[in-house]
Amino acid sequence: MAEPGTLAPPAAPRRDRWRPDRWRPDRRLLGRLVVGWAGTLAAAHLFRYGLRLPNLLMVAESLAYLALFAGLLSLASMRAWLFAIPAPHRVALAGFVGLVTWGQLVVKSRDTFPFTAWTMYARAEPRRLVEYYRYHGVDAQGRAVDVDPADEFTFVNSAEIASRVKYIGRPATTPEGTAGREEARTRVRDLLTAVAAAYNRSHPDAPLRSLEFVHYAWDYRTQPLAEVVPSPVLSIQVTPEPAR
Amino acid sequence: MRLPHWDASPDALRLVRRLVFATWFLRVAFKPLEQLALIPASLLQPVGPLALLPAPLEQLLHAVPFLYALKAATLLAFALVIAGVALRPMMVASCVLMTVFACLWRSFAGHMDHESVLILFAGYLLTSFELADARAERNGEVPAPGAPTRAGIPLTAILAVVCLAYTMVGVFRTVRGTPEVFTTNSLTFWALRNAYETAEPAWGWGKYVLQYPWLGRMLDGGFPVITLFELTALTALFSRWYRYTFLLVMLPFHVLSLFVLDVFFWENMVLYVLFFEFGRRGVHQDRSLALR
Numbered sequence A: 001m002a003e004p005g006t007l008a009p010p011a012a013p014r015r016d017r018w019r020p021d022r023w024r025p026d027r028r029l030l031g032r033l034v035v036g037w038a039g040t041l042a043a044a045h046l047f048r049y050g051l052r053l054p055n056l057l058m059v060a061e062s063l064a065y066l067a068l069f070a071g072l073l074s075l076a077s078m079r080a081w082l083f084a085i086p087a088p089h090r091v092a093l094a095g096f097v098g099l100v101t102w103g104q105l106v107v108k109s110r111d112t113f114p115f116t117a118w119t120m121y122a123r124a125e126p127r128r129l130v131e132y133y134r135y136h137g138v139d140a141q142g143r144a145v146d147v148d149p150a151d152e153f154t155f156v157n158s159a160e161i162a163s164r165v166k167y168i169g170r171p172a173t174t175p176e177g178t179a180g181r182e183e184a185r186t187r188v189r190d191l192l193t194a195v196a197a198a199y200n201r202s203h204p205d206a207p208l209r210s211l212e213f214v215h216y217a218w219d220y221r222t223q224p225l226a227e228v229v230p231s232p233v234l235s236i237q238v239t240p241e242p243a244r
Numbered sequence B: 001m002r003l004p005h006w007d008a009s010p011d012a013l014r015l016v017r018r019l020v021f022a023t024w025f026l027r028v029a030f031k032p033l034e035q036l037a038l039i040p041a042s043l044l045q046p047v048g049p050l051a052l053l054p055a056p057l058e059q060l061l062h063a064v065p066f067l068y069a070l071k072a073a074t075l076l077a078f079a080l081v082i083a084g085v086a087l088r089p090m091m092v093a094s095c096v097l098m099t100v101f102a103c104l105w106r107s108f109a110g111h112m113d114h115e116s117v118l119i120l121f122a123g124y125l126l127t128s129f130e131l132a133d134a135r136a137e138r139n140g141e142v143p144a145p146g147a148p149t150r151a152g153i154p155l156t157a158i159l160a161v162v163c164l165a166y167t168m169v170g171v172f173r174t175v176r177g178t179p180e181v182f183t184t185n186s187l188t189f190w191a192l193r194n195a196y197e198t199a200e201p202a203w204g205w206g207k208y209v210l211q212y213p214w215l216g217r218m219l220d221g222g223f224p225v226i227t228l229f230e231l232t233a234l235t236a237l238f239s240r241w242y243r244y245t246f247l248l249v250m251l252p253f254h255v256l257s258l259f260v261l262d263v264f265f266w267e268n269m270v271l272y273v274l275f276f277e278f279g280r281r282g283v284h285q286d287r288s289l290a291l292r
Helices: A027-049 A056-073 A076-084 A087-106 A158-172 A181-202 B010-029 B033-038 B048-052 B055-060 B064-083 B087-106 B117-138 B152-177 B186-197 B213-231 B233-237 B240-261 B266-275 B283-291
Strands: A129-139 A144-147 A208-219 A231-237
Touching: A027 A056, A027 A087, A056 A076, A056 A087, A056 B152, A056 B233, A087 B117, A087 B152, A129 A158, A129 A181, A129 B186, A144 A181, A144 A208, A158 A181, A158 A231, A158 B186, A181 A208, A181 A231, A181 B033, B010 B064, B010 B087, B010 B117, B010 B152, B010 B266, B033 B064, B033 B087, B048 B087, B064 B087, B087 B117, B117 B152, B117 B266, B152 B213, B152 B233, B152 B266, B186 B213, B186 B240, B213 B233, B213 B240, B233 B240, B240 B266
Parallel strands: none
Antiparallel strands: A129 A144, A129 A208, A208 A231
8 A cells, every 4th residue: 555645654553544444542642632632621721711620511521522532533544534644734634623622612702703612502591581672763754663773784694683682681671770781771872873873874764763672571481472561671862964 | 444535636626615715705795894883882892813902903993994995805815716816825815804804793793603604614724724735845745645635635624624513513512501401492492582583584483483383393303313413423524324314414404494593504504515525436446445
């Protein structure tokens, strides 16, 4: 068989590496993997928790990846590929997988972007409360209009807007005196102002005169949707922009 | 046994590179990033590397002229990559510009959704391997006969990373969410939440999960199956039949997600092309290699 590459020779006999998926762990390789795993875990832990005690969930998840990568690297065909590619490619791939794993362990996707955590549908919502917000406006002709920020700000998708609104909407709807409430209400006001301005640009013939932010909370297990009571959070009066 | 794309040709790599950067091009071309200038600073949170910039500089990035210039430069860089002009520097420039672009638009997003993340990874990997090719050439490393082709290496690596992302979804859900996430009709909740959270969902079939309980049962029943496929996604590197089965399960799942959960990442699904092998199958070669 031809030399698979000009690179470091594998520990296993070369002829074995080409057999269909034989399970043959390579101690030297696994040793390097453990070093890489420990470094990635330490980096993730420091980034997320600083020098605090180890977070058990993070450690448990990282152990799952250690087992996964160890399993992969113990397969003959995987090792054959890895040892046959040039060293710079191996380094690039190892570094990339390390960063992806680091981002996954940190679970703070805003900070680790583009190495985000893949966490879809992984946490049960204990409150089971479907919360959503609506924007009720009145235009210059006195007509009620429903405004959707997703129609005005199309550079983000509707789910991204909804999550931003949720983050400021929840503290804005807490009882008076709650920490962060007033700051959140200021943000809601900023949001309404921006949405109204964008709406008025796209509807110059019927600009908004007022816009109200309304919160809905629906416990779908016990309550019909029709009985959900809207809770107005705050509203703004929109002053017309001077003609240019 | 060989991993997929082992002997992919330069044409295959060129095709995938064009596919990835054309997807980036479409993503940027149809994103009116200049709207970011309408968003008050109090509603923005810097994302990723942009959080390291000083606040005044970060605010400059939200100015309309900069946003237009960024978009123009980004599209130009992508176009040059697609055309194959000054490939390596343009790929590096594309990665930097696309990262800034993606960070900027997400500064208004509440959560970091995974729209375009895998296709972003694909671009990063293609660029990294181009640079690695240059390095290997400088080192005088010549691909040995029988080794994976230089064109095939990035394709296999992208497939592996795509599968790894699926696996990470499954592992995270298993480690952090089991058993509650499977025993509390959580998908029924998310279908409802996603359908109502946005004023005008694209399809909003999630609203019907209470009216038609079979829909909720289908979601909740399919959830462990999907999780199992996510957990085992890396098997796609070793089995052609698994790759096809994976597609048969995941394609309907993603399409259903569009209708019921209002989530659809078409950019990431472009990479499903890598589940079909580029290059010769070379079964006889595998056998001969195995016998030696």
